[in-house]
Amino acid sequence: MSVISGMGNEISGSQSTGIKSLGKDDFLQLMITKLRHQDPLKPMEDEDFIAQLAQFSSLEQMNNIAEGIATSNEWDFLQMQSINNTMAAGLIGKDIKATYNGLYVDATNQPQITYTTDEFVTDVTFTISDTNGNVVARLNADNIEPGVNSIEWDGRDSLGNRVDQGYYTIEASATNAAGQTIQPRLSLIGTVETIVYREGAAFLRVNGTEIPLGDVTAVGEQGSFDEDEG
Numbered sequence: 001m002s003v004i005s006g007m008g009n010e011i012s013g014s015q016s017t018g019i020k021s022l023g024k025d026d027f028l029q030l031m032i033t034k035l036r037h038q039d040p041l042k043p044m045e046d047e048d049f050i051a052q053l054a055q056f057s058s059l060e061q062m063n064n065i066a067e068g069i070a071t072s073n074e075w076d077f078l079q080m081q082s083i084n085n086t087m088a089a090g091l092i093g094k095d096i097k098a099t100y101n102g103l104y105v106d107a108t109n110q111p112q113i114t115y116t117t118d119e120f121v122t123d124v125t126f127t128i129s130d131t132n133g134n135v136v137a138r139l140n141a142d143n144i145e146p147g148v149n150s151i152e153w154d155g156r157d158s159l160g161n162r163v164d165q166g167y168y169t170i171e172a173s174a175t176n177a178a179g180q181t182i183q184p185r186l187s188l189i190g191t192v193e194t195i196v197y198r199e200g201a202a203f204l205r206v207n208g209t210e211i212p213l214g215d216v217t218a219v220g221e222q223g224s225f226d227e228d229e230g
Contacts, residue, residue, distance in 0.1 A: 115148075120176065
């Protein structure tokens, strides 16, 4: 057993992950190498040989368990994604409520950003960022009455260029009549027009805006929700 330990330590010196990077095939190769180079006058004791076989068997079992868990998790994810996509198709024509923090922009759409304030605000600013956190645009509106409001984004950045197709996050900030900073709620109420599948995930198109299925908080028949609730 000492030979394998020595070889394991030597590998550790040249490889940062050390013996942790060895798989069952590597372990078996090391054991065979030890058998080849053992001293004929001092052959491996039965106990040592059995102990190393037991270690190899344990290593193989742990490796198989790890592979099984990884495969199971992957299938669980695919199954859940399939169920969600099937459920999404049943929402067409239904009214939904959603609280969101981003939306999808394609090559042509001009999404509506729907938001709610509980009080009159003198100004509101929307900061739009890409998936890397880079700010691409800011939108502003003044003198907004309390309730549900919306603002259209033309899908262009601060330089006037059309942004790349993809998902963008939104942060909203407003100033009330007292000069205090408040945060409007990004909320949406409307009828699901279509379902769009992008990279295996379902997006709902509501009032011209695409939001992820996971942002939906309530579903009902048409006319179920009062837009003042937003």
